[in-house]
Amino acid sequence: MMPMVYTVYGFAIFFMLAWVVLWCLHILALSYSKWKLHRSVDRAPPETPYLGVSILKPLSGVDPNLLSNLETFFSLDYPTYELLFCVEDEHDPAVLLVHSLMQKHSHVDARLFVGGLSVGVNPKINNMQPAWLAARHPLVLVSDAGLRMRDDALLDMVQQLAPDVAIVHQMPFTCDAEGFAAVYEKIYFGASAARMYLCADLLGINCHVGMSSLVRRAALEEVGGLAAFGDYLAEDFFMAQAVVARGWRLRVASLPALQNSGARSVAALQARLARWAKLRLHMVPITTMLEPLSECLPLGAGAAWAASQLFGAEPLPFFLVHVLLWFLSDWLLLCSSQNGSPPFSKVEFLLGWIWCECCAPLLLVTAITRPEISWRTRCYKLDWGGKAHELKPKLKF
Template identity: 55%
Template sequence: MGLLIYTLYGFAIFFFSGWIFIWLVHFLAIFNGKMKLHKKINVPAETPLPGVSIIKPLVGIDSNLFINLESFFLMNYPQFELLFCIHDDNDASIMFVKRLIDKYPNVDAKIFIGGSKIGINPKINNMKPGYDAAKYDLILISDSGIRMKEDTLLDMVTSMKEDVALVHQMPFTCDRKGFAATLEKVYFGTAHARIYLSADLVGVNCCTGMSALMRKHLLDEAGGLEAFARYLAEDFFFAKSLVDRGWKLRISSQPAWQNAAPLAVQSFQNRISRWAKLRFAMVPSTIILEPISECVFLGILASWSLNFLFQFDPFVVYLFHALLWFLLDYALLCIIQNGSLPFAKTEFVIAWCFREFTAVIVFLKALWDPEIKWRTGTYKLKWGGLAEEVKTKL
């Protein structure tokens, strides 16, 4: 009986400590968001700016692709090239790219079709010809769903200090209509942003590759794209390779403005599930830590531990926990949005509740089915992030 009591005390202290730690994560994210996001860029006119090679891997189209690609032709930056890497010559995105090249003949832009098979990662295979042809040492890898503002590239380049090897943008979304778009904005502005910003503040590798500016010669020193083609989460291993050699990572002042056409809720959850599978393979401890860090599940554990340790009413504790979590998430989302939210507060409440109550379902789905369906193939992950192709979609 004594052993059982000591065990329960141990669990109660562990859950209570984790609860306190998560509140620290909330406040660190809000602090870092206020400190780093949406800052004005002050660059003297005479300051020389390096050229940038922008690699755009494209597969397929959606209704927002043209305006997303056009935003790269309209950037206010003195010297850059656009390298469009397209999966095959039947891809519909070729038509959009050619129209834009004709519309903006003064922009240095090239098309590469077919890719090069250098590994398991289809994105790296797609980018390889453009990467080899890049004429500048700074390369920006930018996904097809990203929309740029006129000063986004300038913001990223000015963040690239002498001791920095990679500047990444925190994923966020443009304002779009529909519940799925609202759900995406709430997720990327709360749950995802909380971890991203707090990790960045304490120096943890949290880089995502949807929009990342890197020094090409440092990637070449590590073996070039070939060295990372065996991973699906190439962005994590790009950053890890640089950090391991003593270089620093920096987050850009502007978030990455995702602007792909809003998908169905199920498609969005499949995407989040795919990311969870990658995290499980790269950092196995997240299998245990991730679900108990979610609002709903952690609230239950905290209510029990506070009742066990201090005899607090668990119902009152849970209400306090959920309300404070909700308010801090709303504050963080407003910081990242940097303006009025494009939906009513009631819509935020609905999307936030839906996200929180389905988070464990998405987690269990990722754990139950470890295979990843991405682009044209299906992949099986191994511990450490290595991947092997299971089958190819014809």
């Protein structure tokens, strides 16, 4: 009987400690967001001229917002930069769109690279490799196709680039849009993901997401350049890991990355989140298996049980208060990520928040039971450690 009692108390202490740690992370993330995000960008000319930036834009297909998204990159408030558009297939409709923008903004240094170069299984790396080799500037910004850029965002990123910093990356967030999928997306990136992203940056943990990432070219060349990460689908994580191992630091920019896809849907976002969970499961399996303890409902249920075992508290009131405080904390963090009130009502936030919290554990189950990764028209199998193999490889470039 005594070993059983010790086991119960051991689990109860574990859940209670996890609960305390997560609430410390809530406080840290909210406090750090107030200090870090949406700081004023200094537009005054510097004493030392800013380094030039080569912007790599990998494209595949056209969505309703692509034209307006790309056009924001032609009007950046930055003295010296070039735009390097990358398209895998010469028949891709993005080719005509890029040509029209280059003709319209002929004063901007822009080039189009078609065909890619095979250096691994990662199609994004293959697509960008020719542009990487042709880039003229010492700083390289890798920017996903679905991003919209504020005119001062590049300036903000460069100003974060201290001498010992190799990568400045923007925290993933979203533009305002209509519909439940947009609400779900904004709550996930502005609250749930932002909490872990900001805490990781504050604590010096690798949280690099490469959708908008400014890199010192020399630092990345030290570890083999882009080609060195062609066999990883989560190239951003391993890229950051490699440069940090050589003594460089990472830093999150003040302005978040504004995702602005023209084809939002709940199913598409869940497929994307499930893909990320599969990547994490093979890169950091132990941490990923503990992820349910970072979610409101599983952690709250465990902590309520633990409180009843350790302190004789009533589980249901404890759980309800926990959920209410978590809900309010996420609202405040979302407002901080948004730099103001979100573009939807509190009722919409409540419905989106419930959906987000209920789906989170299911996405991890999907990652465990269906480990293959589908990315556009390709399918991959991951080895432990993160290397990928294409199950139905396309013809090589």
